[in-house]
Amino acid sequence: MSLFLCLGDMMGEAKLKRSATQRFIEQFPLCALCGGECASTTREHMPPKSLFDKSHRPDKLVMPACAVCNGGTSKADLTAAMVSRWNYNSPHQEREDHSRLANQVRIQAPELIDEWTKKDGFDRKGALERLRRYGVEVPDDASLIRVGPHTIRQLNIFAHKAALCLHFEHFKKPLSNSGRVFCSLEN
Numbered sequence: 001m002s003l004f005l006c007l008g009d010m011m012g013e014a015k016l017k018r019s020a021t022q023r024f025i026e027q028f029p030l031c032a033l034c035g036g037e038c039a040s041t042t043r044e045h046m047p048p049k050s051l052f053d054k055s056h057r058p059d060k061l062v063m064p065a066c067a068v069c070n071g072g073t074s075k076a077d078l079t080a081a082m083v084s085r086w087n088y089n090s091p092h093q094e095r096e097d098h099s100r101l102a103n104q105v106r107i108q109a110p111e112l113i114d115e116w117t118k119k120d121g122f123d124r125k126g127a128l129e130r131l132r133r134y135g136v137e138v139p140d141d142a143s144l145i146r147v148g149p150h151t152i153r154q155l156n157i158f159a160h161k162a163a164l165c166l167h168f169e170h171f172k173k174p175l176s177n178s179g180r181v182f183c184s185l186e187n
């Protein structure tokens with residue numbers, strides 16, 4: 001009897017020692033980002049903590065991801081975090097976070113810095129007029145940054161990832177790569 005209790009206690013302790021990630025990937029063994037084609041080995045957070053002031057993110061919206069998908073979307077996370085802080089008159093914390101993120105971009109994605117700082121052929125006046133035509137209020141002395149294919153690619157990846165994560169959050173299973181989401185007009 002005592003041996004049985006002892007074994008029971010050991011098993012309970014072992015269970016407690018398993019990390020939150022281990023428990024999570026046991027519950028959700030397939031990667032939510034590549035259509036469930038790979039086994040999940042990590043917990044991916046969406047939105048990523050880099051989008052929040054001082055990286056303080058609420059601990060919600062967690063999804064299972066394989067290491068390739070998790071690591072492969074970090075540049076997209078970084079790009080979205082930078083772009084989300086491009087405001088005229090940004091508060092102090094946003095400017096501080098922006099400069100910290102810019103240092104990461106210089107290391108991880110120098111092609112983005114090149115794209116944002118390239119001035120050749122940049123028509124500032126035309127860009128201002130275009131933004132205002134679309135209803136964006138831009139002060140005359142605002143700095144403008146040009147985005148190109150590198151930035152757009154990363155933002156597209158980020159948007160794609162957000163859609164997959166929202167699907168997982170709602171259905172608790174990956175969206176199949178061959179599947180589609182239908183909306184019923186009757187509901």
Ligand SMILES: [Zn+2]
Nearest residue numbers: 031034066069
């Ligand atoms: Zn994956």
